Structures are given as C-alpha cells and as structure tokens.
Amino acid sequence: MSVLSFRDVWVEYGEKIVLEKVSLDVAEGAFVSIVGPSGAGKSTFLRLVLGQEAPSRGRIYLDDEPLCPEPGPDRGVVFQRYSVFPHMTVLKNVMFGVQCKGKSTNVREEAVEMLRHVGLGDNLDAYPAALSGGMQQRLAIAQALITHPRILLLDEPFGALDPGVRLDMHELITTLWREHGLTILMVTHDIKEAFKLGTRVIAIDKRRKDPQAPHRYGSTAVYDFPLDKPNAAIRKELEKMVGEAAA
Numbered sequence: 001m002s003v004l005s006f007r008d009v010w011v012e013y014g015e016k017i018v019l020e021k022v023s024l025d026v027a028e029g030a031f032v033s034i035v036g037p038s039g040a041g042k043s044t045f046l047r048l049v050l051g052q053e054a055p056s057r058g059r060i061y062l063d064d065e066p067l068c069p070e071p072g073p074d075r076g077v078v079f080q081r082y083s084v085f086p087h088m089t090v091l092k093n094v095m096f097g098v099q100c101k102g103k104s105t106n107v108r109e110e111a112v113e114m115l116r117h118v119g120l121g122d123n124l125d126a127y128p129a130a131l132s133g134g135m136q137q138r139l140a141i142a143q144a145l146i147t148h149p150r151i152l153l154l155d156e157p158f159g160a161l162d163p164g165v166r167l168d169m170h171e172l173i174t175t176l177w178r179e180h181g182l183t184i185l186m187v188t189h190d191i192k193e194a195f196k197l198g199t200r201v202i203a204i205d206k207r208r209k210d211p212q213a214p215h216r217y218g219s220t221a222v223y224d225f226p227l228d229k230p231n232a233a234i235r236k237e238l239e240k241m242v243g244e245a246a247a
Contacts (some may be wrong), residue, residue: 003028009058020218033198076144080156134165154186
C-alpha cells in the first residue's frame with residue numbers, strides 16, 4: 001500500500017527548474033534513502049513531503065488524498081544541524097512538541113518515556129549545550145517522534161557526527177523505524193549509509209543537461225533500486241552506479 005505518491009511533480013522558481021517529472025510511490029513502512037549531487041533538489045523533495053513547499057505542477061497524495069501544503073503532526077523531520085531549543089532543558093524540548101498538539105495531560109510522562117527510548121533518560125534537566133553531538137541528535141529525533149508521525153523525514157541527519165557515533169545512530173534509527181512502524185525518507189551523501197539503512201535507494205539528478213541553459217532542466221529520479229531482496233553482487237554494482245550519479 002502506498003502512503004505517499006508523486007504524480008508528475010515539478011518545482012520551479014521563476015526561470016529555474018529544480019525538479020521535473022517526478023512520479024513515484026512510497027510504500028507504507030519503507031525506509032527510502034535519497035542520494036544525489038549537491039543542488040540536485042533532494043532537500044526540496046523533502047520539503048514537498050513536509051508541506052513547507054507546494055509543487056509548481058503536478059500533485060502529491062498522502063493516503064490517496066491531496067497532500068495539504070503545510071506541515072502536520074503526521075510528518076516529523078530531523079535536520080543535519082540539531083534543531084533543538086538551546087534555552088530549554090532536554091525534557092522541556094520534548095514536552096514542547098506534545099504541548100503544541102494541544103495536549104495537556106500526561107505530557108511529562110510521555111516526554112520522559114520518549115527520552116528514555118532514545119537513551120537520554122538520565123539527561124532530562126540538561127541543556128543542549130551540555131550534550132555531545134550524538135546526544136543532541138537523539139534529542140532532535142525524540143522531538144520528531146513525540147508527535148507520533150507516520151512519516152519521518154531525515155535530511156543528512158548523521159553527516160556531522162563522528163564515525164563511531166554515527167554507527168550508534170544507525171542502530172537507533174533502525175530500531176525506532178521498526179518499533180514505531182515508521183515510513184522514513186532519508187537524504188544522505190553517504191552511499192554506503194544509503195544502502196545499509198534503506199529498503200530502497202532513489203538517486204535524484206538531472207537526466208538532461210544543456211550548458212547553454214542549465215537552469216531550464218530539473219532533477220528527477222534517475223535510479224530507483226528496491227533492496228528488499230539483497231544480493232551482494234548486485235548491491236556492489238548499484239553502489240557504483242549511484243556513486244557515479246552522486247559524484
């Protein structure tokens with residue numbers, strides 16, 4: 001069952017075309033890794049799903065209904081730079097998300113449970129500045145999950161982390177994905193990370209290039225690989241192909 005559908009989606013800013021002819025479906029429960037060169041429109045793609053932007057042309061559907069072009073609690077997002085409130089404690093950062101939904105009962109209990117779930121149960125009264133990079137990203141994930149979204153959007157979420165911390169975050173996000181039954185769309189520049197975490201890898205880039213008018217051609221899904229039946233030889237070849245597209 002498709003939870004998200006793009007139908008001939010274009011994004012244009014005046015004379016510049018960022019995305020063109022994007023048509024794809026995302027199954028509920030999928031973990032979709034999105035790769036591509038810088039400036040190809042990967043983050044624009046996520047903003048469309050989040051509702052921060054609307055297509056210039058085409059339609060996006062959530063559960064076969066037109067996606068409302070505004071953020072909603074059914075979609076959470078985590079960015080590369082920790083999107084936390086520095087003037088609030090760890091606990092208040094997460095409680096704020098519940099309160100924004102208008103909930104007034106059991107707010108603290110729900111926030112504490114979520115923080116324990118991401119490994120921050122002993123840091124409730126700390127401020128973000130006192131946390132390591134990995135801990136701040138765990139806090140950002142807790143913020144995103146406290147509203148119980150169906151779709152979690154990750155925009156280079158682990159790019160600023162040290163390799164060891166990054167591996168810990170891989171394990172955490174995989175566990176949360178399975179336990180919460182999430183559908184995840186993750187933008188990453190790390191090809192190995194894309195194949196390691198994803199059940200599907202989509203490469204976004206321009207099919208057509210004209211040096212005389214580069215702004216008149218947008219990106220689309222140039223490769224789309226389901227990885228539900230992994231094969232070592234095929235995976236190696238696909239990593240090579242996607243790596244060339246993202247270079």
